[in-house]
Amino acid sequence: MFHTIRCARSKLNANIPRQNYHDDELPQGLIPLDPLPIENTEPTLPTVLLQARNNIRKFENCVLLTRVGGFYELYFEHADEFGPLLNLKVAQRKTGKKDSPVYVSMAGFPFFQLDRYLKILVQDLHRYVAIAEEFKNDAVAQSKSGGLLNDRKVTRVITPGTLIDESFMDPFTNNYVLAVHAADNPQTDMETLGTDESAPVRLQQPSMTLGLAWMDLSTGHFFTQTTTLSSLPSFLARIGPREIVLDEGFKGDEDHAIFNVLAEDQHIVTYALATEFKPMKDWSPMLESPIFPSKAEEFTDEEVAAGSILIQYVEEKLQGSNMKLQPPSRQLDMMGIDKNTMRALEIKKTMRDDQFTGSLLHTIRRMTTKGGARLLETWLSSPSTSLDIINSRLDLVSHMLENADLRERICILLGRSHDSHRLLQKFAFGRGDPDDLLALSATIQATQDLVTTLLSSTTPSSACIHALATRIDLEGPLALASRIQEAIDEEGVSQKHLIETAEEEEIRALANAVAVDIQQ
Template identity: 45%
Template sequence: MSRKKVKELPQGAIETEALPELPADDEPQYPTVLQGVKNNMAKFDNCVLLTRVGNFYEMYFEQAEEFGPLLSLKVGYRQTKMGPVAMAGFPFFQLDRFLKTLVQDLQKYVAICDEFLISVSDKVKSGGLKHDRWVTRVVTPGTLIDEKFLDPYENNFLLSVHPESSSNSERPLPSHNDVQTDSTTDTEQIVGLAWLDLSTGDFFTQTVARSSLSSALTRIAPREIVLPADIVEDIKDEVQQIVGHDHRLLTLHQSEDDFTTMLEWNGMLEGPVDPNADEIFKLAEKQAGHQLLDYVKLRLQGLQLRLQPPRRKELHEILSIDRSSLRGLEILETARDGLGRGSLFHAVKRTVTKSGSRLLRDRLTSPSASLPEINERLDLVSMFFESEELTESVIFRLRRTYDVQRIVQKFALNKGDADDMLSLATAISETVSTRDLLQSSVSTDESPLRRLLLRFDLEGPVELQTSIFSAIDEEGLQQKHRLEEDEAASVAALAHDVVLQSAPEELDSLPKAVRSRSKSEEPNKDDIVLEEPWIMRRNASDILLRLHQDLDDLEGEKLALAERLRTELSAPTLTLKSTPGLGYICHIRSATGFNRAKLESLHARMVSSSKSTRSFYLSDWTRLGRRIDQAILNIRDEEKRIFASLRQGVILNLVKLRRNAAVMDELDVASAFATLAREQSWIRPTVNTGTEHKIIGGRHPMVKLGLEEQGRSFVSNNLVLDHEERIWLVTGPNMGGKSTFLRQNALLTILAQTGSYVPATHAEIGLVDQIFSRIGAADDLFRDQSTFMVEMLETAAILKHATPRSFVIMDEVGRGTTPEDGTAVGYASLHHLYHINKCRTLFATHFHALTDMTGDWKQLACYCTDVLESDDGSFAFVHRLKKGINRQSHALKVAKLAGLPPAALKVAEDILQHISSERSNLQRNATQNQENNQTSSIAAAG
């Protein structure tokens, strides 16, 4: 059988397929475990295979040689009849660490093959149990569930893209308020999107126009994108470019079955699909959803899903921000270095919960375009803003909650442990406390808080909370963790090459610290540690209480037996032990300090001896030890049953728990906005249905903070866009603050429609449907596009899609070419925005001729910034805008600030003076020629 080398695995779009059954192989085979690895590597041939062997996850064959060095793991070799086999591995408790490197950093699929104990018919073997292994899951960047390296402040979205079939694709381009922006009626292909976060159960769908696909991908920011295997090349290429640029994974996947109805999804959702869902959702998004769920089922190997029902993201309900604007406005990360610090999200984040931070990110990238929703959010912020004491009380309780969305999803996926259960119970308790606190603060039935509180549904969750606290023993759980940490330390300390020298089948002979059983195994009697703490309280159930009483009686018998043997054998150091390797032994810490004749009369069988100890088997202790072990197993089984009952309680309350958590997230965001507004002296904006902007004393939310950190003050500015002045044409020097002014007004619009207060002294904003930003440019060598090409692509998108309700900021359009061409492009863009798009616009330029060319446009006004010079040659930028035109760019002043050598500056000044003189002469000659022509014409007429 031919094998692919790891370095030959596909690196961009990875194609998935159904997993075939392997044919019978009569050729010589490797030892059992290694042959199983070989088979799985063939079956999952585009995955890195991690196989659980005892307390380690191992890689073998060429994958060990390829990835061992990349993971800083020692590569060893095991001799077999088939030749040496490369091996590399790590302790099981380091799985998250290495998964992060493989999945997130190296963008690889990882197949996890776990180890289980199963019953066999041959009772001679292992007491009726043996090890078996099979792949339980394939991990990809988009199918992470509860890995510790998941970013708690971001969603981990897996996105499916499915273009609508050609027979249904030609339809009017969807736009906000159905405003057509060009003289022709556009028709565009519709693309269906479906995306989910397996760690929270969130599931969304949407349809977008083909031209808006890249912006949607940027807004959703998926970790992995799934495309149909037969998708058209142009869409595949565009998505490939985006994921390559953003370091995401692209997968090609062909669903086994065609989509028929959304009712098929019921088994994977927390509740049944709306009976009318097939009529509500569009075909393309339903196809995308079908493809998405099919892919997830393949990756999770049959793991039961309980996702939230799919929710449609309606375009007309959100303020659309295109791809370049999300980046240019630095909403989530800075344009220069891609870091979160310095972004809008970083500047306004005051949320105290992880899920609240995720909601904040979502609102900042998809602000509302619904006036009732915006005002509802602002009302809630106002309530917290007016009561600092209430805000602090709510925040105190929010800090004590946990990430309920991700915790309940663990249980929905049959994961989660006792710690998660206790965290959930604590979160429910704090939710009840928050509800009670807020109820006492509600003044009227029409209060937005009243409507929010009505969404709480706590009856079932409170009963669950009581059951959890009354069942789980927190002290025993903490003791268990201490033992696990000690055991993990023992495993880590063990030289890994010891394991490499051992055949996997021989690992059962290693010390317990090396071969502790996996969570999914049934306990083996050799693994029993009598001191292991209990997770459940003794009285968690009547059965458990009786079992503990039985164990107490047996422990009493053990004490009595030990005391009797010490007396009969005259051996005060005698102890009764149960060890993984030797079983039930009697141990004496003396080679001679016991009655040898009496010991022989008891028919004891010697196990081992040394100069200072004796160990032997005794039938009385063996029988009693087995009864104790069985009692322990019975308790463990009952604890599992109780925990399973608690997990079922979580599943039964899944919908309520998720909805309550969503309310707490909204409270977190609202109280955070109120805290921010109080800190920064922000004011509540007025959002209305008009098409005007009136912002007095506006400040840039990020630049202001940056200047204050440097001990400098920020200069605020006013903006009034209305029926008299719909477009502002802004001129002024470099570093005069034009770009900052443009950005700040776009950001204030986003904050207002997010539901936040804004940094200004007064703000009235007409509802905006789309924000477009054309600011700054850089070569995109990845896509073979020059600076000017990037600029023109962004400009084209604005001119095609902006509507009268849009807000556009454009800076230096046309600067990447000659002054003549740049002026022409700038004028054409302004002309289109003014006469066709008819939208609110801030247009900054250094092409001063534009101010003359647009002088007769009634709804366009010119504003500028300036430089203040003193007699000694020093200067300062005046960042406050004033009405008028500034025809001086003051580029040499900026060059001087940048540190250009004096000699270079002198040359530049001479050239600038020469060019200015020539221009003056040309203008003077042109004027003289015009006057002469007029004189000649008069003379000829006379």
């Protein structure tokens, strides 16, 4: 066997050609080794900080506010960047192992000051904010999490266009978020047109059809419309959206003409990844009433596509919260005032200072209710062209001018009511409290007295008033108001407010004491 192996080696070596090398041709130095795997050097952090770090990574475009007991806190780079902007003291918290401690930046404020800091972040700095609330774990959840008493999950992402009931919202104007869908969407065009050289030119056509959908989450109003690229600036000037949502496909086409339009007035633009197309029949779960098939046929494909983008975007920001909107309506028989005319007429802002003070709306806005102020702005920006509606409004104005006592009585009753649209939306989102219930009950009672007053008018021109009053059905609302009055102890609610005020003072004193300790 040994002889066989030797013979095999001899034959193998005979087939290998010989090569001669000089010493300087041989490779020099150490043989390179493969790099060692990088060890995970991320320090061990407490559960609260780990949850915060994971939420920061998940919501990378947002400022994260984490609820910890009676405070909302910022951590890591968010504390370093936004703590000074919010005038908060940034502290370095020592954590990790004893032999290798880690210092984590943190800042915080009492929970009852949330709206104050949201105003700075959302309205002034135009940042998106993710709110991570604190939830008690039940026994099963504690066992699964190793005894963790609380869990913190992001319950909502707040953007300029998705405000609901924040105290810093302007009650006299609508807070619209608007979605735009282009018939020639850049993403779909590149897929269908391939290397067609005319595609980029076609995307710049002023007559390009755009589908628009906009809503105000604070009132539940939902609208759609079809327009063109050349008419878009005037349309935006009329409705004044706080935030504009574009399909993710626009990110790859920064030369699209729509960006020139949006840059004129420095609109806040957000990109939304619409994972699927939602037809109108799938909108029903988030609407107060279904859309009848005959009505659904009136909407264009572009409007439905824009509505689909908008609904998915809002659902993502609300993180699963219930949403109830009014069925979408199309703005027909409206005068399309162009942008330059609105500026020349100074409807919303003055030409000289570009300010609301001194404008037409500022001059004539003497409304008793906040909802009336919002409606007046809509009527001035988009006047009706329907003769029936115009004549009906003129009849009401004439009747009120002729009956001073009736006018004064109506103003008193309207003053007893509250902002019913925004009240109802708070309950739709599960954010209502006993004070809101009492306000709703008072509004229903005031409305009942208002209907009685309108029907008591017997002048020859009172037909228009009676027609207005007979449209109101209060049978169900009156029963609700009675139940609210029976169920809620107003005195008890007042006492609760006193206790909450005292607790807020204690937390404020504690926060001040902590800030002093940090400075020392």
